[in-house]
Amino acid sequence: MATPELALVMPFRNAAPWLASTLVALRHDSQVPVELVAIDDGSSDGGAELLLQLCRHWPAGSWRLLDGGGRGVSAARNQGVAASSAPLIAFVDADDRPLPGRLALPLEALQQHPGLDHVHGGWLRCPTDGAAPQAVRPWLEGAAFDWTSVIEYKAVLPSAWTLRRSAFERVGGFDEGLSHAEDVDLLARLAASGSQGAWIPELLVRYRVHPASASARLEEHLQGLMEVLERQLQGLEPALAPWAAEQRYGTLTWGCWQAWQADQLQLALALLQQALPACPYPLPRRRVHLLEVFARSSRRVGAPWDRQALQTSPFWKAACGLIEHG
Amino acid sequence: MAEADASLHAEALAQLEAGRPLPALVAWRELLLAEAPAVQAHLMAAAAALSADAIAPLRRLAIALAEALLQSEPGASEVAALGALLRGWGELCQAEVPARALQHFERAWACGPDPQLRQQLAQLYRRLGYGEGAWELGAPAPQTEPWPQQPCQAQACTACAPQPAANRELGLTLLPQGRLWVQRHTNPWHTSHGLAVLDRHGALQPAHCRAYPQPWPRCPHRAQFEAQALAMLPWGARGLPPLQRLSGPVLAVAELSAEHYFHWQGELLPRLGRLWPLVQQQWPALRLWHNGGNTPWVAESLARLGITPEQTVAGPAHIEAELLLVPSFAADAGVLAPANVGWLQAFWAVEPRPAQGRLWLPRCTTPRRSVLGEDAWLQVGVAQPLPHGSVADQLQHLAAASAVIAPHGAGMVNLLAAAPGSAVIELVNPAYTPPYFDSLMQQRGLQHRRLHAAATPLPLQEWLYEGPLAWPIDLRPGASPAAEALAACP
Numbered sequence: 065m066a067t068p069e070l071a072l073v074m075p076f077r078n079a080a081p082w083l084a085s086t087l088v089a090l091r092h093d094s095q096v097p098v099e100l101v102a103i104d105d106g107s108s109d110g111g112a113e114l115l116l117q118l119c120r121h122w123p124a125g126s127w128r129l130l131d132g133g134g135r136g137v138s139a140a141r142n143q144g145v146a147a148s149s150a151p152l153i154a155f156v157d158a159d160d161r162p163l164p165g166r167l168a169l170p171l172e173a174l175q176q177h178p179g180l181d182h183v184h185g186g187w188l189r190c191p192t193d194g195a196a197p198q199a200v201r202p203w204l205e206g207a208a209f210d211w212t213s214v215i216e217y218k219a220v221l222p223s224a225w226t227l228r229r230s231a232f233e234r235v236g237g238f239d240e241g242l243s244h245a246e247d248v249d250l251l252a253r254l255a256a257s258g259s260q261g262a263w264i265p266e267l268l269v270r271y272r273v274h275p276a277s278a279s280a281r282l283e284e285h286l287q288g289l290m291e292v293l294e295r296q297l298q299g300l301e302p303a304l305a306p307w308a309a310e311q312r313y314g315t316l317t318w319g320c321w322q323a324w325q326a327d328q329l330q331l332a333l334a335l336l337q338q339a340l341p342a343c344p345y346p347l348p349r350r351r352v353h354l355l356e357v358f359a360r361s362s363r364r365v366g367a368p369w370d371r372q373a374l375q376t377s378p379f380w381k382a383a384c385g386l387i388e389h390g
Numbered sequence: 391m392a393e394a395d396a397s398l399h400a401e402a403l404a405q406l407e408a409g410r411p412l413p414a415l416v417a418w419r420e421l422l423l424a425e426a427p428a429v430q431a432h433l434m435a436a437a438a439a440l441s442a443d444a445i446a447p448l449r450r451l452a453i454a455l456a457e458a459l460l461q462s463e464p465g466a467s468e469v470a471a472l473g474a475l476l477r478g479w480g481e482l483c484q485a486e487v488p489a490r491a492l493q494h495f496e497r498a499w500a501c502g503p504d505p506q507l508r509q510q511l512a513q514l515y516r517r518l519g520y521g522e523g524a525w526e527l528g529a530p531a532p533q534t535e536p537w538p539q540q541p542c543q544a545q546a547c548t549a550c551a552p553q554p555a556a557n558r559e560l561g562l563t564l565l566p567q568g569r570l571w572v573q574r575h576t577n578p579w580h581t582s583h584g585l586a587v588l589d590r591h592g593a594l595q596p597a598h599c600r601a602y603p604q605p606w607p608r609c610p611h612r613a614q615f616e617a618q619a620l621a622m623l624p625w626g627a628r629g630l631p632p633l634q635r636l637s638g639p640v641l642a643v644a645e646l647s648a649e650h651y652f653h654w655q656g657e658l659l660p661r662l663g664r665l666w667p668l669v670q671q672q673w674p675a676l677r678l679w680h681n682g683g684n685t686p687w688v689a690e691s692l693a694r695l696g697i698t699p700e701q702t703v704a705g706p707a708h709i710e711a712e713l714l715l716v717p718s719f720a721a722d723a724g725v726l727a728p729a730n731v732g733w734l735q736a737f738w739a740v741e742p743r744p745a746q747g748r749l750w751l752p753r754c755t756t757p758r759r760s761v762l763g764e765d766a767w768l769q770v771g772v773a774q775p776l777p778h779g780s781v782a783d784q785l786q787h788l789a790a791a792s793a794v795i796a797p798h799g800a801g802m803v804n805l806l807a808a809a810p811g812s813a814v815i816e817l818v819n820p821a822y823t824p825p826y827f828d829s830l831m832q833q834r835g836l837q838h839r840r841l842h843a844a845a846t847p848l849p850l851q852e853w854l855y856e857g858p859l860a861w862p863i864d865l866r867p868g869a870s871p872a873a874e875a876l877a878a879c880p
Contacts, residue, residue, distance in 0.1 A: 346407035347499055348496055348503070351527075352515050355526045359523065360522070375525075
């Protein structure tokens with residue numbers, strides 16, 4: 065069988081409940097010939113066996129299952145890429161559900177524009193707690209693929225991302241030392257290397273948002289993101305220091321909102337406290353900025369927003385106390 | 391200014407913005423004491439000009455605060471004075487330079503928030519884009535004009551300024567029931583900072599519209615500036631006086647800051663003069679509208695052009711004419727185009743003559759832009775001061791000088807009469823060196839030197855003055871390279 069143009073790399077760990085729907089969606093996507101590389105990253109729920117069963121009628125050579133050994137999602141994705149041979153690589157996480165066009169649209173874009181190194185679509189953010197899905201279209205907010213924009217917006221979701229193998233390999237793929245924000249890190253390194261990216265202005269995947277199950281997990285994720293950000297901001301020329309300070313502060317205050325949204329109020333206050341020593345804004349703007357971050361972030365994900373309720377809450381009083389008195 | 395001073399000033403600002411006014415004032419006291427003679431000179435000059443100062447109350451606050459800090463360590467009353475001063479500056483520039491106003495108000499916050507300040511900040515934050523966040527301080531008005539973006543420093547940018555001045559073809563647009571309005575600063579000087587020309591349907595005519603900030607002709611951000619001007623101008627229409635309808639044909643000539651001598655002489659007058667005879671020939675009942683005001687130099691120019699007061703429509707800022715005739719701009723804003731200079735030389739009958747003697751070209755007589763130590767140089771006879779008189783007289787004096795010493799200012803436009811080959815020493819504040827006259831001096835073949843006067847002390851730059859344009863030229867003997875050069879003059 066000839067090598068398909070596109071390899072689909074799908075890591076999974078304990079994703080058995082969603083594997084069937086994900087694979088069905090992929091089969092229904094289009095007539096795109098695709099090489100599926102699934103990597104079991106240490107499942108204990110029988111996911112590997114289920115995948116073998118689900119794919120048993122697929123044409124031979126069109127899929128394979130690898131044992132990732134539980135080394136983490138970055139290593140699993142790199143392993144999948146290394147095991148494939150197609151010149152284009154699409155990622156999908158097993159618990160996300162591809163929408164029609166997930167494979168065909170990026171393939172078409174990259175075939176028509178040889179100068180592009182990667183393309184990214186929008187996604188439908190689907191909370192598993194029953195809240196309404198929310199379309200995420202970062203291009204409408206101004207996000208782009210140059211390095212500055214990548215750092216400012218950090219708009220990336222692997223399940224909606226398709227890259228040329230050459231670009232992926234040129235920057236060394238995912239950093240296997242990172243357990244969080246590895247996608248932001250890769251996007252930033254691609255941008256820094258001069259890779260060209262573009263938006264596909266369509267929603268390509270249903271992104272399943274699991275409730276932040278434990279305080280530790282959210283905190284780890286946010287600190288991981290800060291680590292990636294710091295890595296990128298190191299060594300900037302002094303003229304960019306104010307901009308870098310805004311990025312640090314903006315990311316931490318967004319994290320504060322995330323924790324507040326997840327009802328982890330102590331974590332939210334701790335993140336705010338972490339942010340404040342390097343706050344680039346004058347005193348009166350700090351509360352204004354924080355309220356704006358909360359409003360915009362809530363609206364972006366379709367979460368209910370009640371300004372007055374927030375402003376009269378004990379949490380906000382505590383947050384303002386931190387802002388005013390450190 | 392020493393790097394250490396700038397660093398201490400930046401540190402003081404950071405303290406203030408973080409809500410700690412006392413350490414900020416302590417740092418500023420240190421700066422003031424370190425430059426006490428210069429500070430005293432600035433304070434004395436500002437105090438001496440208070441009687442004619444349009445913003446005397448604000449300037450008094452600044453003088454009092456600086457004097458108090460020179461005397462003793464700061465306390466609660468100095469904190470309160472600083473707050474009042476910063477709020478005053480913020481209010482002065484709130485309408486036209488919101489970014490600067492925001493900076494002043496945010497710094498004033500540390501000196502004691504008050505309900506009015508909260509509201510002012512809420513409004514500015516709303517305008518800046520904190521639509522929801524602004525509610526943390528107050529209830530902002532629902533509709534606010536856009537926040538002006540400045541992609542570069544416009545004419546304060548020196549990177550793309552040096553270039554030969556270019557002519558533009560001078561044309562005329564006829565607009566039946568055309569409308570024109572001038573947006574004036576809301577500060578006490580009320581100079582024109584936006585010009586809008588509209589057709590009978592109310593559509594802006596972009597080629598005839600201008601607003602500050604203006605970029606240099608080859609600025610890479612020019613299109614952004616122009617688009618922003620067109621977006622902002624309609625907001626300026628909100629505070630206009632009632633429309634004045636004028637019958638018959640009206641030639642309307644407007645320039646940004648036309649109330650200032652430089653813009654009148656260098657831009658508006660040649661544009662008017664080059665067209666007036668031709669247009670009047672076609673429309674004998676023609677009347678003139680302009681935004682140059684009614685200063686003696688305007689009256690002299692119009693009389694020389696043969697335009698009588700009866701032919702002039704006196705100063706409404708918002709007109710509609712039965713037939714509005716609008717000349718195109720003869721040059722980019724602030725540029726002395728060769729065709730304009732050539733016309734001015736012919737108009738003022740500037741004749742070449744044997745040049746001899748050194749002339750001192752004083753800065754304008756308003757207290758807003760002072761020259762410190764000027765008298766000392768005139769007393770020792772470093773140059774003869776240009777005698778007061780009509781524009782025509784002054785030009786004749788300049789034509790007869792072999793060297794001109796000129797603190798940078800509007801009067802330098804009169805160098806259009808300077809004898810080719812004569813020397814010009816331009817004295818500037820080191821922080822304000824716009825190249826407005828460079829092209830004129832090249833056109834006239836003048837030998838131009840620019841010398842730096844002493845820097846304006848921190849924090850007086852921000853307390854005592856509107857901005858770099860108003861920083862004095864400090865020529866006190868021994869205090870600057872400019873003073874040393876003057877001392878060396880034979």
